[in-house]
Amino acid sequence: MRLTDPRPHLRGLAPEAALAALAAVGAPGSHGRRILARAIRDDSDDLLTLPRVPKAVLARVADTFRLDRLERVESVRDEVDGSVKHLFRSPDGALHEAVWIPLLRPDAATVCLSSQVGCSLDCSFCATGRLGLRRNLHTWEMVDAFLQVRRLSSRRVTGAVFMGQGEPFLNYDQVIAAAEVLRHPCGGGVSGKAITLSTAGIVPAIRRFTAEGHPYRLIVSLTSTVRERRASLMPGASRWSPEELADALRAHARARGERVTVAWVCVAGVNMGEDEALGLRRLLGDVPLRLNLIEVNADPRRPSEAQLQAFVDLLSPLGSPVVRRYSVGREKHSACGMLAATRFSAAVPARDPGGEERAPAEPSASTTFRRFLPSFSVPRPTRSGT
Ligand code: SF4
Incomplete structure (x- = not known):
């Protein structure tokens, strides 16, 4: 090749x-x-x-034309939730992941795709962020990851989510082109509404996405309404204030005439207090929302059931649906970013979600987390699989 x-x-x-x-x-x-x-x-x-x-x-x-393929290096199945994480190698040696995810409907699955090799945004709760950005993925690499995962699937693959490694809106053109390929009848044949793009909140790209009128669903990770706190949790995404992000979400909701989905990574003792619930009402009280709560998967900041319920109660005056999500593939080091992280380097420092660096140097499942998955409201992990 x-x-x-x-x-x-x-x-x-x-x-x-x-x-x-x-x-x-x-x-x-x-x-x-x-x-x-x-x-x-x-x-x-x-x-x-x-x-x-x-x-x-x-x-x-x-x-x-070229027609070469990614090399599938390794596949790891999570026995608890049934997801399968696949590690791919590109012709230049770059490693990246895609995840097959069984949906609650017994005959359907979706594919979680990466958009970059590593990520520049350095969210404190994410293994991928600790890798730094290697490069953007090309459209063909995202499309081929989807095709290879679909080929291995025992279920009909009905959707795709750009929610793996990387920030899709920092690789906007290639990601949108990949989504177009996936929804084209000669391509993946996936409905546009079953394709989701998840962003940490790149405001100019959200505005562009809204203006272009794509049919894809959007999830925006807000995670704190307090500027300094958001900057410590999501430093790379904090170039824009929570107010600017809220304005872009308001415009998107108006243009689409539907709820916007806001993801919230719950970090115990950090962003689950009354100030955040009030902040959400102040910033987005006039916007139809759906809130996805995701528990950070890092002890000791992982919230307890009681803490989560207390936060849900604080959010109730907002009047928005609140859905808890879980990070698939948490067993066996296979949460997002982990498979590539453990192959890239054993010297990636783990960081406490509060912002403090700590050992161990090698990523472990207890220090991993990824924001999560829109259509897979998974109250109980499924055991079915490929
Ligand atoms: S959570 Fe997403 S945006 Fe943040 S560092 Fe990880 S891959 Fe990048």
């Missing part, structure tokens, strides 16, 4: 661009659609035997 292959990847172009590029090499209209469907919908690398398209055209297409 050519590591510096300059050709465009056939699975890495937004569908309209791919069809235009195919037309330019002699495969317009239905010929182009058939080729694209063969490569993505049918997940095949064999273009040359495609019927009803001239062989000379297929040979030109095969010469013009």
Whole structure:
């Protein structure tokens, strides 16, 4: 495989661009659609035997485009919740993850995709943040991760969530192109409403996403309404104040005419007090919300049941649905970022969610956490799997 292959990847172009590029090499209209469907919908690398398209055209297409794949290095199944985390290696050696997640409906699953190799935002409760940013993932890498996970799935894959490693809105164009590929009939065939983008709160990108009118769902991690506190929990995302973030959410809710989903990473003793409940009412009391509470998975800041219930009670005047989420794959070091983290380096310092650095140097399951999963309200872990 050519590591510096300059050709465009056939699975890495937004569908309209791919069809235009195919037309330019002699495969317009239905010929182009058939080729694209063969490569993505049918997940095949064999273009040359495609019927009803001239062989000379297929040979030109095969010469013009790359079709190489990610290498699947390792897969780890969580016996408690049934999720399967897959570690992939790109042609340049970059490691990144995707997670197969069984949904409550017994025949359906979704795929949690990474958008970057590592992440620059350094959220204090996240293993990936401790890796730093290596690079953005290309569209074809996200699409191929989805296809490979789907191929291994014993259930129908009905959705995709950009909620793995990285900040999707810091790789906006490639992520949106990947989402377009996933929802195209010649691509993943996933409904736009079943594709979710999760952001730590990159305000200009939220505004752009709103203005562009994409059909995808949005989850925004707020996690504190107090500027300094949010800066200690989510330093990289705190360039914009909670007020600026709230304004962008308000505009999004108005433009879409629907609730916005706000994720809240619950850290005991840090962001579960009355000041935060009042802050939410002050900032977003006029916005239709859905609140996703996610327990930080790091002792000693993991909230107890009583603390969570107390926070839910404090939030009740807001009148918004409050849903508890859990981080899939917490067993066996397989929460988001862990598989790649343990392969990248054994010297990634763990940080207490309150902000203080502490040992051990090697990431452990007890120091991991990822924000979580929109449509998988999972009151009880499922045991079904691939
Ligand atoms: S939680 Fe998300 S945005 Fe924050 S460091 Fe981790 S991957 Fe990056």
